[in-house]
Amino acid sequence: MGIREMVGTAGFSCVAGGVTAPAGFKAAGLNCGLKKSKKDLALLVSEVPCAAAGLFTTNRVKAAPVLVTQEKLAFGRAQAVVVNSGNANACTGPRGLEDARAMAGITAGALGIPEELVLVASTGVIGVPLPVEKLAAGIPRAAALLDRAGHRDAAEAILTTDTCVKEAAVTFTLGGRRVTIGGMAKGSGMIHPDMATMLAFLTTDAAIAPGVLRLALHTAADASFHMISVDGDTSTNDMVLIMANGLAGNERVATLEAAAPFIAALKEVCMALARAIARDGEGATRLIEVRVRGAPTMADARLAARAVAASNLVKAAVFGRDANWGRIICAAGYSGARFDPDRCDIYLGSLPVARAGNGLPFDEDEARRILEQDPVVITLDLKSGTAEATAWGCDLTYDYVRINASYRS
């Protein structure tokens, strides 16, 4: 997992270093007492102010840090992010908003930068007031620890039930300059259907206009984070942030056309993080990759791929190594995607299990071997067009239930 999870694609090189791989970023992570002993406070800072953009939960219930960070990003600028795990600061009323602002203020003071350039994020239990005094003690300590080598500590400090850190970084050439994009993320329950918080923080040394940066983030998220969850099924705290500090010295990217290589590279980083999140779903033993092709439109392909990847019955069948393809076509059937079931072909790995909507005889042992692999690749060819999409999920296991039956204890 982590930085080695990247797919090598022409034009990109995978590099180590996560969020501090790009020039001019430092990070730190430590325990400030929100959790018993695990790290629970992360700090990520750029040497200079950045263009910044964010994506936020569409849940009607928005945590205080979401509201505060959304407000700050109206100007498209930021220089630091402070993140705590162990407490979501959600459903905490006016006090929650004050606490989120205090968290930013304390960080600004410790770093000596304007408060409006400090973004905040939280994840953890809902409905419990944030112990700001612990953050007030922890943030100056984190500021003192800020280092280029601190990316992994920061990546650790944002985790909740995740079993491993999730980092990625790529380097590529943009306008003749070497540009780097890095990122870290935390996973989110079983991701779907009712995802626990997903957080992702992205950094780059590219020079890029805030408006273009925002569009690039949307595009990259559509092919990555949005394919491991379903729009509308979001937690109170979900957030994806990106900061671009321009220290790579490239000519400032001011149009979407000029941003194409940047967007492609950002998509790679986001997809690596998204796959890592799906692979580390609570209790998961295997990543499930659902490829839909032959859809009439991209929207149909996305709907079908996400429904199959999110189906409890498909997920449980993968856990049980049971080649129950009927559940796959059934999930596509209720997804809302338009297709003719009587044309649909289904494959497990490269093994055809259904053709034109009907079962094929297949070797159950071979199917079982395929379902034991990681990732398990499921392909649906809808034979109704040319659009394609890929979604990711994980198997549903006993451990998912164990973890979620006593999350607060």
Place this chain on the structure above:
Amino acid sequence: MGIREMVGTAGFSCVAGGVTAPAGFKAAGLNCGLKKSKKDLALLVSEVPCAAAGLFTTNRVKAAPVLVTQEKLAFGRAQAVVVNSGNANACTGPRGLEDARAMAGITAGALGIPEELVLVASTGVIGVPLPVEKLAAGIPRAAALLDRAGHRDAAEAILTTDTCVKEAAVTFTLGGRRVTIGGMAKGSGMIHPDMATMLAFLTTDAAIAPGVLRLALHTAADASFHMISVDGDTSTNDMVLIMANGLAGNERVATLEAAAPFIAALKEVCMALARAIARDGEGATRLIEVRVRGAPTMADARLAARAVAASNLVKAAVFGRDANWGRIICAAGYSGARFDPDRCDIYLGSLPVARAGNGLPFDEDEARRILEQDPVVITLDLKSGTAEATAWGCDLTYDYVRINASYRS
């Protein structure tokens, strides 16, 4: 469970007898070899032709029996239903349609009634051709066993992973006559988010016009079967059928106004069956009842109630007796229901756990005792209007995963 699960409501009396409680209905259930030894074939017949109506899966992938029965119900008449479990006859192509028609034809022959009056339903594994020869041998045997006392055998024969039969019946007065409505149902995986097949068969001796019967069925299903699943998330085989044979001798109900007492009674039967289905969700140990009040519209109330009842995280928290109310408001938040989170109150049983969107201090031991009860009642008061809705679900347990990891084996 079963017939005693009914809530006694003024005007109705609960009676025994399930689908054969109304006058003029007989039933039978037996094993015809689709399953190893459990009953797998049910027959339900009226002495005389009936007004009939049905509700069918909205899944784009529709099983052959769904297509065949939909076609037959175009005329609003039926006299018998033949149901098999153990094989869904879904994703079986043109042969599946032939097999479903053959199943109806064999039944018509055995009963000596027109084939167009025989409805068919199937549930079980998808994608395997129906062994019609087994049904051809079993159906005449079932016809010979038809009896007023056969309701329980029939109710057994339609089950798959259900752990108990689901029957209900009420009697009431309509136009001065004693009228009875009976029903049986089979449950459906965890019901949601990707429900396995739900089947329900309803009978009545009321005289009622087919058009009114259809509207009555829609109304009753909206308050019952549709509140244990989410529109659009349906299996390939879902079906609810009702037959009204008129033998109660009441003046034929020809308007919705005159149908009001009938609809109220039908709703009771459907709600009893729906609760029984939810309570018997795969691996479930407790029924969860989610009451939403104070919603701006009925649609908002229904969305919020269903999202909470269907949330994996809420279901797992109930299993673990963990009073994690944040997951409740989070599910309401992503449901699409319109409400102001800062006004929402939440109760576990009668214990207030959140007020105006903020957590209240509460006794954890008391909360744990409430979460050990069956049913667990969760109430959300959205404080944004006067509309109400109730939805049902069950807890998410290790056994759900066990059952679904190896359904086909």
